[in-house]
Amino acid sequence: MExxxxxxxxxxxVIRATDLYSKQLNKLTGLTAPQLLILREVAAAPEGITASAVAQNITLSPATVSNVIDxxxxxxLIHRERSTEDRRRVVLSLTPRGAERLAAAPKPLxxxxxxxxxxxxxxxxxxxLAAMQRIAAMMDAEHIDAADVLEVGSYAQQQLHRDS
Known part of the structure; x- marks a missing residue:
């Protein structure tokens, strides 16, 4: 073999391992990996967090994060509420149902x-790290949004949403 x-x-x-994890996560919790990641970010900010802060923290585009939040x-599983201090600001918080779902979720891959x-x-x-960065460059993948959670399928879904 060459x-x-x-x-x-x-x-x-690697792709297969992440795909199997995603299927297991969805089967056990009904959540996708990006949904789980966003729930974790919202839970980590008990005072609330904005969608743009979530997007920045998990290195996904604001549009992608907004779709998942919807x-x-x-x-x-989450609740949006206008800030009482700044009406232009919308903060996210976990609902009791979201907290239950998050507590039942397995740890990320x-x-x-x-x-x-x-x-x-x-x-x-x-x-x-250098080898993987080189591989990403060779696959013209340097500019693809990628979250910290390993998951397969989200890129294809993003492309479908962009094309429709």
């Missing part, structure tokens, strides 16, 4: 990855 074939196979395994609000990655020597972490 080296590029081995590399592509390894990439497919779905979470429709499902009564990347938590185990982070623990293992941080266990590597600094030189090996740098080497892996």
């Amino acid at each position: 080296k590029y074939e081995e590399l592509l196979l390894a990439l497919r395994k 779905r979470l609000e429709h499902r009564e 990347q938590e185990d990855f982070i623990r293992k990655f941080q266990g590597l020597a600094d030189w090996e972490q740098s080497q892996l």
